[in-house]
Amino acid sequence: MAEKYIARSTAIAARMLGGEMMIMSAADSTFFTLNEVATVIWQAADGRTPLSEIVTGKVCQEFEVEPERAQCGTERFVDELSQHGILLVSDQPFDSSPSLETP
Amino acid sequence: MTLMAEMNQKALDLGVPLSVHLDLTYRCNERCVHCYLDHDDHGEMTTEEIFGVLNQLADAGVFFLSLSGGEVLLRRDFFLIVEHARKLLFNVKVKTNATMIHEKEASRLRQLGVEQIQISVYSHRAEVHDAITKLPGSLDRTLRAIRFLKSQGLKVSISNVLMTGNFADQQGVIELAKELGVAYTLDPTITPKMDGDTSILSLRIASSELKQIFRNEELVGDMAEFCAPPPPPGEDVMNGFPCSAGHTSCYISPYGDVFPCVQFPLPSGNVRRQKFLEIWRHSPQLEEVRSIRARDLTTCSTCSHVGTCTRCPGLAYMEGSMRGPSTADCEKSFQRTGILSANMLRKARAGSAGPLIQIQGPANPMPIPAALQEANPLSA
Ligand code: SF4
Numbered sequence: 001m002a003e004k005y006i007a008r009s010t011a012i013a014a015r016m017l018g019g020e021m022m023i024m025s026a027a028d029s030t031f032f033t034l035n036e037v038a039t040v041i042w043q044a045a046d047g048r049t050p051l052s053e054i055v056t057g058k059v060c061q062e063f064e065v066e067p068e069r070a071q072c073g074t075e076r077f078v079d080e081l082s083q084h085g086i087l088l089v090s091d092q093p094f095d096s097s098p099s100l101e102t103p
Numbered sequence: 104m105t106l107m108a109e110m111n112q113k114a115l116d117l118g119v120p121l122s123v124h125l126d127l128t129y130r131c132n133e134r135c136v137h138c139y140l141d142h143d144d145h146g147e148m149t150t151e152e153i154f155g156v157l158n159q160l161a162d163a164g165v166f167f168l169s170l171s172g173g174e175v176l177l178r179r180d181f182f183l184i185v186e187h188a189r190k191l192l193f194n195v196k197v198k199t200n201a202t203m204i205h206e207k208e209a210s211r212l213r214q215l216g217v218e219q220i221q222i223s224v225y226s227h228r229a230e231v232h233d234a235i236t237k238l239p240g241s242l243d244r245t246l247r248a249i250r251f252l253k254s255q256g257l258k259v260s261i262s263n264v265l266m267t268g269n270f271a272d273q274q275g276v277i278e279l280a281k282e283l284g285v286a287y288t289l290d291p292t293i294t295p296k297m298d299g300d301t302s303i304l305s306l307r308i309a310s311s312e313l314k315q316i317f318r319n320e321e322l323v324g325d326m327a328e329f330c331a332p333p334p335p336p337g338e339d340v341m342n343g344f345p346c347s348a349g350h351t352s353c354y355i356s357p358y359g360d361v362f363p364c365v366q367f368p369l370p371s372g373n374v375r376r377q378k379f380l381e382i383w384r385h386s387p388q389l390e391e392v393r394s395i396r397a398r399d400l401t402t403c404s405t406c407s408h409v410g411t412c413t414r415c416p417g418l419a420y421m422e423g424s425m426r427g428p429s430t431a432d433c434e435k436s437f438q439r440t441g442i443l444s445a446n447m448l449r450k451a452r453a454g455s456a457g458p459l460i461q462i463q464g465p466a467n468p469m470p471i472p473a474a475l476q477e478a479n480p481l482s483a
């Protein structure tokens with residue numbers, strides 16, 4: 001399967017609350033909470049680390065999950081968050097989002 | 104329980120300040136007749152100081168950040184502040200009169216991912232709105248800005264403070280909001296000025312008008328349900344606390360003063376002298392606010408409305424005791440249900456029977472108690 005790269009959108013609000021990540025999409029105000037595993041994937045989504053490496057290096061190692069199950073769960077999670085514009089997905093490494101700096 | 108309610112409960116259990124209202128300035132280009140602020144600058148926090156506060160708020164777990172004033176756009180560093188807040192991934196809401204928002208500003212707010220812009224509109228008629236803001240041309244400017252913001256796809260809501268001068272125009276504002284495709288809130292709250300001057304309370308709407316609002320199903324939903332007599336309060340109600348102030352939310356002034364809420368002026372610390380979290384966790388004032396349960400309230404704990412009343416502890420505090428009743432909310436509970444509050448009965452027993460006598464007269468159902476202020480916006 002082709003490699004994927006994921007990055008956090010900056011068009012969201014996010015904060016950790018008691019081990020869970022709260023996220024609200026600025027586009028449609030959908031509110032999410034990510035469990036511990038999803039939070040780790042979210043935090044690793046830097047646009048440069050291949051998704052497969054996030055799965056093996058983070059999810060499998062930190063949570064002792066079988067690689068296949070982890071890959072499958074991660075793909076679903078990435079699909080859902082990307083539909084709401086919360087994660088950006090590409091087949092190449094990329095910079096997460098336009099800068100917020102004052103032009 | 105919705106996901107958001109679950110997070111609120113979690114924040115409450117963990118003692119996390121989920122929401123903070125930060126006023127960036129008290130300066131304003133309007134001079135609204137009902138405004139409680141002193142518009143002079145008494146030493147606002149600098150850009151660097153505000154950045155430092157925002158960093159601390161993010162570390163403390165704050166998710167919802169309301170930036171307000173005064174008029175926020177009078178701060179030359181306003182966009183730098185929003186930019187910093189958004190880099191810290193706050194959910195940012197901006198309250199403004201919007202008169203200084205043009206295409207460029209609207210586009211920048213969109214680019215920065217601001218969640219919502221709340222804009223004060225007092226009437227659909229310029230002569231009424233401008234007479235309240237005392238800024239000629241302000242309604243035109245505000246409406247033009249709303250269109251710019253909408254064209255950027257931003258979420259805009261109109262906030263209408265109801266007072267004597269614009270009560271008749273409330274439906275006009277609702278129609279205007281519909282036409283513009285924005286949400287609206289009605290707020291019958293007029294609070295005393297910061298220096299304690301209560302003269303602006305004469306602008307408050309009459310009790311009969313409050314009752315009229317409570318009978319408008321477009322605003323309150325199912326009227327029978329809204330106006331139903333309160334059910335007897337259970338243990339959970341008596342062990343409950345009044346509102347989020349000091350529990351999961353607080354207010355910070357442009358001078359760094361921390362209060363439980365913008366409408367609860369109990370000085371609890373200053374971020375120029377102390378760390379925010381130190382104030383949040385250990386200020387004796389916030390600890391006292393957090394310690395109060397419904398069963399501890401004088402008068403209210405014996406009131407049939409205690410479980411359904413909108414009692415604002417901040418207004419109660421301004422009336423003399425954060426454990427006491429808030430006459431504005433007594434008035435609301437009464438106008439909603441027709442049932443006298445424990446506070447009204449207490450006053451009647453104590454000899455100030457004026458209101459009771461007049462309630463029985465058909466022409467004048469209920470005079471406004473002397474210190475009446477209205478609390479808690481009615482959202483529609
Ligand atoms: S009830 Fe009063 S003190 Fe509590 S959050 Fe509302 S306005 Fe603030």
Ligand code: SF4
Binds near residue numbers: 403409429437444446
């Ligand atoms: S109606 Fe008045 S006395 Fe009763 S709970 Fe509300 S504020 Fe307290």
